[in-house]
Amino acid sequence: MKVDVYNQLMALQTGRRNFMKGVAALAAGSALGTSLAGRAFAQGNVRADILAIPGVGKGSPTDADWQKVGELTLEATKASVAEGEFAGVELTFMGLNNQNLHNFLFRGFLKPWEAYTGAKINWIDLAQADYNARLQQSIASGTVDFDIIEMGAPFEGDTAGKGLLDEMPDWVKTQIDMDDYVNYLKAPVGTWDGKTYRITIDGDCHTFAYRKDYFTDPAITAATGMTEAPTTWQQINEFTKKVKGQKDPLTGGDAFGYLDPLKGWGGFGFYFLEDRASAYAKHPSDPAWLFDADTMKPRVNNPAWVQAIQDVLDAVPSLPPDQINADPGTTAFQQFLAGTGSGICWWGDVGSNAKTSDSSVVGDVVGFSINPGSDKVYNSAAGAWETPATPNFAPNMAYLGWGIYVTKNVSADDKKRKAAWSAAAHLGGKDISLWTAAYPSGFQPYRNSHFQYDEWASAGYDRAFVEDYLGSNLDSYNHPNAAIEPRIPGIFQYYSVAEDVLAKGFAGQLGTAQEIADAIAAEWEKITDQIGRDSQIKLYKASLGL
Amino acid sequence: MTIGSLSGDLATSRAAAGRSQRRRLGRFLIIGSTAAFILLILAQVLQAAGVAQFGFPNWRPTLYGYVTWGVLLAIGQIMARGEAGWRALFILPAGMFVAAFAIFPTFAGLLIAMTDWNLSSSTGPRFNGLDNLIELFQDRFYWNALGNMVIYVLMVAVEYAIAFGLALLLNAEIRARKLWRVAFLIPLMLSPVAVSWMVGKSMLETRFGPIARFAKSVGWQSPTFFADPWIARLSIEAMDAWVSIPFMMILLLAGLQALPKEVSEAAKVDGATGWQGFWQITFPLMLPVSITAIILRIIFKLKLADIVINVTSGGPGGATDTVSSFIYREYRDRSNVGYGTMLAMFYLVLIIVFITALLNLFNKRMQRMS
Numbered sequence: 001m002k003v004d005v006y007n008q009l010m011a012l013q014t015g016r017r018n019f020m021k022g023v024a025a026l027a028a029g030s031a032l033g034t035s036l037a038g039r040a041f042a043q044g045n046v047r048a049d050i051l052a053i054p055g056v057g058k059g060s061p062t063d064a065d066w067q068k069v070g071e072l073t074l075e076a077t078k079a080s081v082a083e084g085e086f087a088g089v090e091l092t093f094m095g096l097n098n099q100n101l102h103n104f105l106f107r108g109f110l111k112p113w114e115a116y117t118g119a120k121i122n123w124i125d126l127a128q129a130d131y132n133a134r135l136q137q138s139i140a141s142g143t144v145d146f147d148i149i150e151m152g153a154p155f156e157g158d159t160a161g162k163g164l165l166d167e168m169p170d171w172v173k174t175q176i177d178m179d180d181y182v183n184y185l186k187a188p189v190g191t192w193d194g195k196t197y198r199i200t201i202d203g204d205c206h207t208f209a210y211r212k213d214y215f216t217d218p219a220i221t222a223a224t225g226m227t228e229a230p231t232t233w234q235q236i237n238e239f240t241k242k243v244k245g246q247k248d249p250l251t252g253g254d255a256f257g258y259l260d261p262l263k264g265w266g267g268f269g270f271y272f273l274e275d276r277a278s279a280y281a282k283h284p285s286d287p288a289w290l291f292d293a294d295t296m297k298p299r300v301n302n303p304a305w306v307q308a309i310q311d312v313l314d315a316v317p318s319l320p321p322d323q324i325n326a327d328p329g330t331t332a333f334q335q336f337l338a339g340t341g342s343g344i345c346w347w348g349d350v351g352s353n354a355k356t357s358d359s360s361v362v363g364d365v366v367g368f369s370i371n372p373g374s375d376k377v378y379n380s381a382a383g384a385w386e387t388p389a390t391p392n393f394a395p396n397m398a399y400l401g402w403g404i405y406v407t408k409n410v411s412a413d414d415k416k417r418k419a420a421w422s423a424a425a426h427l428g429g430k431d432i433s434l435w436t437a438a439y440p441s442g443f444q445p446y447r448n449s450h451f452q453y454d455e456w457a458s459a460g461y462d463r464a465f466v467e468d469y470l471g472s473n474l475d476s477y478n479h480p481n482a483a484i485e486p487r488i489p490g491i492f493q494y495y496s497v498a499e500d501v502l503a504k505g506f507a508g509q510l511g512t513a514q515e516i517a518d519a520i521a522a523e524w525e526k527i528t529d530q531i532g533r534d535s536q537i538k539l540y541k542a543s544l545g546l
Numbered sequence: 547m548t549i550g551s552l553s554g555d556l557a558t559s560r561a562a563a564g565r566s567q568r569r570r571l572g573r574f575l576i577i578g579s580t581a582a583f584i585l586l587i588l589a590q591v592l593q594a595a596g597v598a599q600f601g602f603p604n605w606r607p608t609l610y611g612y613v614t615w616g617v618l619l620a621i622g623q624i625m626a627r628g629e630a631g632w633r634a635l636f637i638l639p640a641g642m643f644v645a646a647f648a649i650f651p652t653f654a655g656l657l658i659a660m661t662d663w664n665l666s667s668s669t670g671p672r673f674n675g676l677d678n679l680i681e682l683f684q685d686r687f688y689w690n691a692l693g694n695m696v697i698y699v700l701m702v703a704v705e706y707a708i709a710f711g712l713a714l715l716l717n718a719e720i721r722a723r724k725l726w727r728v729a730f731l732i733p734l735m736l737s738p739v740a741v742s743w744m745v746g747k748s749m750l751e752t753r754f755g756p757i758a759r760f761a762k763s764v765g766w767q768s769p770t771f772f773a774d775p776w777i778a779r780l781s782i783e784a785m786d787a788w789v790s791i792p793f794m795m796i797l798l799l800a801g802l803q804a805l806p807k808e809v810s811e812a813a814k815v816d817g818a819t820g821w822q823g824f825w826q827i828t829f830p831l832m833l834p835v836s837i838t839a840i841i842l843r844i845i846f847k848l849k850l851a852d853i854v855i856n857v858t859s860g861g862p863g864g865a866t867d868t869v870s871s872f873i874y875r876e877y878r879d880r881s882n883v884g885y886g887t888m889l890a891m892f893y894l895v896l897i898i899v900f901i902t903a904l905l906n907l908f909n910k911r912m913q914r915m916s
Contacts (some may be wrong), residue, residue: 124910136665136881159668193597264859267879324862325772340753490666496879500687500860507775507863530882531667
């Protein structure tokens with residue numbers, strides 16, 4: 001679980017306790033907690049036991065807690081590894097140190113594993129900003145000096161695509177119960193060229209958060225004619241234009257519709273144009289939507305993407321006055337949470353912030369759904385728009401999530417290889433993942449078993465809130481027409497240059513939506529040629545499982 | 547001939563022979579170590595080019611070879627040239643240092659600038675001659691950033707005027723002068739990144755920022771500081787100036803304090819007004835310091851990046867982009883090493899040419915005045 005999500009959840013619990021405002025209520029709460037804890041331990045259930053460490057509302061977990069969790073979830077390792085089997089083996093693990101999580105957790109989780117197996121792990125801790133440069137330089141200079149790596153799935157093109165990763169042994173697949181993964185993380189997204197390399201430890205997607213009060217306010221509903229939250233981009237576009245001139249029901253300030261971030265964000269800003277475009281461009285019959293899989297010809301200037309860019313251009317006059325300088329972070333946390341705008345697409349955690357953040361004024365009026373769909377969808381193969389019987393939905397699986405990978409450095413040494421995969425499997429185990437989903441870890445839920453809401457409620461979480469927060473994620477994860485990110489080398493280069501062009505386009509310097517899209521396509525062609533078209537085609541197909 | 551003089555001649559001749567042998571050995575050390583080092587580089591280059599295999603795991607042997615060559619060169623100099631060799635030792639380390647940390651990186655940079663090298667490419671760097679330079683001339687984003695730099699550099703004149711005014715103020719007999727001096731220096735001590743967040747992202751924030759609120763209270767309906775191209779440029783310039791004016795001010799203040807008081811006092815006695823005293827006496831006398839302050843400020847200005855990256859990312863529509871922030875995106879976000887290096891090299895040449903021309907201009911003006 002992301003730290004901020006956990007903090008917000010805890011804040012919510014505290015808020016509820018304050019609301020009760022009575023000794024009797026507190027006593028009842030304590031009794032409930034005791035009975036739940038007693039029941040959990042009485043069951044001898046590892047999942048319930050680890051969810052009680054340190055216990056909901058009992059402060060942030062510490063290294064001692066991480067070690068306890070690591071110890072309690074060691075049974076799977078013990079089934080495949082004898083005690084002391086890896087004595088003398090040294091492994092190097094490269095990962096992040098964001099918010100004192102990631103590698104810090106892994107150290108605690110793996111301490112009991114090291115004690116049991118006899119292996120020793122050396123750590124390379126990196127800040128998020130240094131990660132990409134360190135990885136790319138290691139690859140480019142042929143100095144991959146790590147055996148295990150925590151890596152985002154979009155980088156698989158740079159690593160698996162270049163033959164730098166070790167294929168996952170079958171015993172690992174069994175140990176971590178890969179069948180439990182949500183649909184989008186299974187093949188082909190969970191594999192590369194038909195082979196499995198990633199032990200998933202995180203899930204990522206964009207969902208739609210909206211203001212319910214905008215659809216009950218008399219003045220706004222009279223002006224817009226809408227009493228239900230929009231479910232398609234066509235409805236959102238119409239609403240955004242019609243709501244201008246009204247007053248926000250909560251803040252009394254100017255009312256705004258959907259918030260498009262118009263400023264770049266190191267490549268990540270492109271995900272937000274994708275939110276719009278995926279509904280138009282991701283045809284259910286075709287896994288590709290950013291490039292033609294056979295030629296790597298960009299689709300970013302096809303009618304679907306041009307429509308998405310046109311939507312944004314049309315919306316600009318209706319957006320807040322400083323929107324040209326609003327990046328996705330600003331749009332979510334300084335605008336939407338603070339009461340500006342009626343809707344936004346973001347990663348799953350922004351929803352919970354909206355519910356509980358101290359700086360949020362929209363907590364009681366927020367609703368969630370999967371990303372909006374479209375009344376029409378572009379069929380790239382036929383070169384024509386289609387109008388399906390029901391809107392075309394294509395939730396944007398933005399960034400895909402973090403994973404643990406083993407590099408080729410260990411492939412020639414059987415003992416070291418088994419040790420590396422055993423350590424990785426311990427971190428990506430089914431039970432340990434429940435704990436990382438429920439407590440601050442930097443990771444979101446990614447297994448079907450994470451959505452057993454009773455388990456969360458038994459651990460002390462507010463069921464209605466968790467169900468609301470997680471439900472839109474689950475629906476996106478398992479959607480049959482999810483828009484999947486291409487895991488090709490340099491994918492963020494494509495996004496970054498697109499951001500630059502879009503910024504000029506949104507500022508009115510590049511003419512029409514088609515001209516903006518053509519400019520992006522031209523830049524993308526240059527990148528493809530520079531990286532190598534044939535290799536990109538091969539890797540793109542591999543990432544799509546074609 | 548006495549035995550004594552004979553033995554003296556013998557000793558002299560032995561000493562001469564010894565010196566000659568030492569010189570030969572010294573020359574051998576210099577030539578031999580140089581040749582060995584060149585061979586080592588050649589072997590590494592051939593291996594890197596895939597022509598031959600010598601089993602080098604990396605380029606470290608060249609580094610170790612360079613250090614060893616330096617040591618042998620120093621010893622060889624002493625042996626071959628005696629006293630003159632010792633004197634050369636005062637220069638040699640500095641020369642080796644400059645070669646390693648300035649000349650070599652520049653040439654390496656030039657070489658990289660002539661490659662098509664994207665870190666994500668499976669083929670690695672490919673020599674492409676002047677293609678990057680040709681592409682640079684067609685890159686509208688780069689020329690847009692250069693255009694912005696012209697505007698930012700012109701703003702230095704305004705910064706200079708403000709800094710001069712403040713320096714005059716702090717040089718005058720005013721109350722709590724020391725306190726004011728420290729107070730005016732505080733912005734210089736702040737990190738531009740901190741200023742970006744405190745001022746650009748907080749105080750100038752459209753909805754909640756105090757400056758925006760104040761602007762609303764005085765009648766500006768929708769105050770936005772980074773939405774309009776010119777207002778955005780001026781906002782960025784204002785933040786950068788706020789951080790950097792104290793730097794110019796402190797240089798000018800030091801200059802003012804070093805001025806001989808007799809001259810201005812004599813002018814006063816002769817009946818010069820305050821303005822005449824400043825324009826005819828103080829300003830001309832301050833020109834050398836002013837030129838130093840302006841040149842240094844321009845050099846810093848040409849490297850402007852942090853505030854732009856943090857506050858606007860170059861927007862709106864590239865209106866605030868600087869060459870450094872553009873190169874940063876080309877490198878960090880796009881791993882485009884070859885092209886990014888060419889952009890930086892070209893910019894370096896422009897800076898050198900511009901600063902040299904500026905210095906010549908100032909020198910001619912100074913000579914004319916004197």
